[in-house]
Amino acid sequence: MPQTSDVILARMMALHPKIIDLTLDRVWRLLAALDNPQDKLPPVIHIAGTNGKGSTQSMIRAGLEGMGKSVHAYTSPHLARFHERIRLAGELISEAHLTEVLDECYSANGTADITYFEITTVAGLLAFSRTAADYTLLEVGLGGRLDATNVITPELSVITPVSIDHEQFLGNTIAKIAAEKAGIIKRGVPVVVGPQQDAAMGVIEATAARLGAPVIAYGQHWHVQEERGRLVFQDEQGLLDLPLPALLGAHQVQNAGAALAALRHLGADETACEAAMVNAEWPARMQRLKHGPLVEAAGTGELWLDGGHNAAAGVALAQVLATLPKRPTHLICGMLNTKDVTGYMAPLAQQADSLTAISIPDEINTLSAEETRSAAEAVGLTATTAANALEALQSIVAKEPAARVLICGSLYLAGHVLQDNG
Numbered sequence: 001m002p003q004t005s006d007v008i009l010a011r012m013m014a015l016h017p018k019i020i021d022l023t024l025d026r027v028w029r030l031l032a033a034l035d036n037p038q039d040k041l042p043p044v045i046h047i048a049g050t051n052g053k054g055s056t057q058s059m060i061r062a063g064l065e066g067m068g069k070s071v072h073a074y075t076s077p078h079l080a081r082f083h084e085r086i087r088l089a090g091e092l093i094s095e096a097h098l099t100e101v102l103d104e105c106y107s108a109n110g111t112a113d114i115t116y117f118e119i120t121t122v123a124g125l126l127a128f129s130r131t132a133a134d135y136t137l138l139e140v141g142l143g144g145r146l147d148a149t150n151v152i153t154p155e156l157s158v159i160t161p162v163s164i165d166h167e168q169f170l171g172n173t174i175a176k177i178a179a180e181k182a183g184i185i186k187r188g189v190p191v192v193v194g195p196q197q198d199a200a201m202g203v204i205e206a207t208a209a210r211l212g213a214p215v216i217a218y219g220q221h222w223h224v225q226e227e228r229g230r231l232v233f234q235d236e237q238g239l240l241d242l243p244l245p246a247l248l249g250a251h252q253v254q255n256a257g258a259a260l261a262a263l264r265h266l267g268a269d270e271t272a273c274e275a276a277m278v279n280a281e282w283p284a285r286m287q288r289l290k291h292g293p294l295v296e297a298a299g300t301g302e303l304w305l306d307g308g309h310n311a312a313a314g315v316a317l318a319q320v321l322a323t324l325p326k327r328p329t330h331l332i333c334g335m336l337n338t339k340d341v342t343g344y345m346a347p348l349a350q351q352a353d354s355l356t357a358i359s360i361p362d363e364i365n366t367l368s369a370e371e372t373r374s375a376a377e378a379v380g381l382t383a384t385t386a387a388n389a390l391e392a393l394q395s396i397v398a399k400e401p402a403a404r405v406l407i408c409g410s411l412y413l414a415g416h417v418l419q420d421n422g
Helices: 005-012 025-033 053-066 095-109 116-129 174-184 198-211 250-265 270-278 293-298 311-323 341-348 369-378 389-399 411-420
Strands: 044-048 071-074 086-088 135-139 156-159 191-193 215-217 222-227 230-235 238-243 302-305 329-333 354-357 383-385 404-408
Touching: 005 095, 005 116, 025 095, 025 116, 044 053, 044 174, 053 071, 053 135, 053 250, 053 270, 071 116, 086 116, 095 116, 156 174, 156 250, 174 198, 191 198, 191 250, 198 215, 222 250, 230 250, 238 270, 250 270, 250 311, 293 302, 293 389, 293 411, 302 411, 311 341, 311 404, 329 389, 341 369, 354 369, 354 389, 369 383, 389 404, 389 411, 404 411
Parallel strands: 044 135, 044 156, 071 135, 156 191, 191 215, 302 404, 329 354, 329 404, 354 383
Antiparallel strands: 071 086, 222 230, 230 238
């Protein structure tokens, strides 16, 4: 029976008992065994931060492609299929190519310890090193300093807003978390910095100063805001008047600003900057689902999907809901037990009429539906439970056919929804 990527990925899950174990030693060892593919990449733009990494990356990619450039892109986690993590010169990696590089990495690693994220990141770097492109966009998985992607010297680093998340791995203060994110800053390499709390900005600026890395910071070197339904961006090169980002939400204006600052540094003209706004796509970030079995089950209702999962994401999501035309709004929510559930839900309580709690399918770290319901009730939401997203949706639209329904709380849940919805 021929090898498939799924078979190899399942084997890779068993190579190290911990899902997350932050160190670069295992990555460097495997890269050396593969003749150091990280040294053979097209120029790299390395993106870290707590919120907005993926959206910012998608806008930078759209802008570079608007300049006629071919772009590799690496992101995580995937939603429906692993292939989403590796985009080669604009196209998702093929099954044959993915199987080939995964098998090569698995063979080179042998029986040595290595985490799933580490070995699959190396596979991505290997694929990038063998395919011609103009740029490589690398999104950090967790933190920055000890993340498996932090094995390159980029042409440009980008740090999106830093907030509290993954405290068990990165620290319990903004300053500690910012120090981990700032670990991607390299000596002499410019760094674009999105809006930050003062404690985070202080750490990032100190790290950059120590390494002689020029800082291109929001509020100092560039500004961005929405004005009369347009996005206005200004930096030392002048002013841009652009369409609002295709990605919804006030927070996407800030992400757009970081993307534009990066693109301008890379020589993008106004046409490319406009492409960054109108052509960017990023699934499960306030995505309106338009077709599929779940949409059919919603009938005349609206169905939306969002994978944000921390307190800052809850605030951003509530702000987006507040800007939409008034309509009865109901949440279907599943979350991991590692997240700040109360911090996420509290802002949403002001915008939603109810929450139906579900468990995330096939996820060992899911909160039970009952636990999620209790958390929702604690912040003032009217809450109930359902066995799955389809049952929850059917129950909501049976009572309120024209409802706006938002499935939210986890990228893992979003991935299941996209898979089930075809």
